[in-house]
Amino acid sequence: MTDTYNTTSSVMVAADLINEMIPPLKSNDSVKKALNWMDAFRITQLPIVDDNAYKGIITEDMLYEINNPDATIAAIEPFYEDVFVGEDQHFYDVMRLATDHNLRIIAVVDTTNLFVGVITVRDTLAAFARTFANQSAGAIIVMSMNYRDYSLSHISRLIEENNTKILSSYVDTDPYDTNLIKLTLKLDKTELTPILATLERFEYRVIAKFQENPDADIQKERLDMFFRYFDI
Template sequence: MFIKDYISKDFPCFSLTDSIESARDTLEDFGYSHIFIKKSHHFYGAIAKEFLDEAEGTLKNLEHQIERFAILEDNNIMDSIRLFYTFNSNIIPVINKSEKYLGYIGCEDVFQDLSRYPLFSETGAMLTVETPVKKYSMTEIANIVESNNSKFYGAFISFMSDEVIHVTIKISNENLGSIDETFDRYDYRIVEKYYSDEKTDLFKDRFGFFQKFIEI
């Protein structure tokens, strides 16, 4: 799941001397949210599409709108998710340690890769349980699920404060009533749950988890 395994190279990196019109035309062709800028053979930053729509001249005129974000080629694909969310972008530039532009990764590529994993692909139940920070144990949460003969597909922390942690889990549909009772017996509070075994809900299920990851 390293970034270098997902790099696409078909999207150009512009120079400040290039025209805004050519950059705008490229964005229309690709449907991306940002263009990328290089300066002195190094990656310089990105400019959002909204700033290109009304401007004319060269990209130098928009230098004050440049945002600095990129991801290193040897990072993990999960490291890109916060960047997509923070910069409201559907494309992230990839650079090496010398800050040379290598290409990009797209949001759709990340989503497609993550959707292969049971956390997203398996139909099942979604639960969010609350536990005090001092009591938190992912091992115990998984054991509660598996001790009730249900499958534990994965989990992530969806909220954390100084006092409590919310853990969102994906499990199979077996023995859900018993799992609820066991969590209650071990002093976990179920704050959210969604049970479904309908195949038509699969895509919505995946997308919901992906959105929660982005918002962390």
């Protein structure tokens, strides 16, 4: 489940996030070649593509199960052949698929289902972070709640009572508990103390917060924390 609320007009789609540096493997490539590519690109998953058709994803663990580095990967049955996005799908869809299937890459196909390229989850989260960062100064909070308790209108009203507005929001299912959702909010203020107190008073649980700092090194540290929070 994914829901978004955004006051900006720009929309980043899958085609904008394709990582041109990561090539697909072919079924007749060797295990050694696949492992070397994974090491070179610091990634543990790669797509398999034959004649421009996406065949699925192969993982580092699957390759290590084959003791012969000269063997081809044709003997390995790739996973997630039906997990991909179209070129015009929103980058939130990429995040949802990656979370649902515990993937580090997502394949992109065109309207005829031919392989176009691959997106890494880290690139997607970087785009997600830039979407927040490119708006006016403010903080980010992440809330956890039962789906039945989710009401963006109620949460917005509580936040606006503290003279603060929601600039963007992102809702996704908690990968560890499908009864829970995570709500990420970008606010137009950096002072969170009264907002957190209000949310706590109404029994909303804030599990993470990121307050903007003008220092570039601290901003990088906060972004790295953001990535670690999403286990990237």
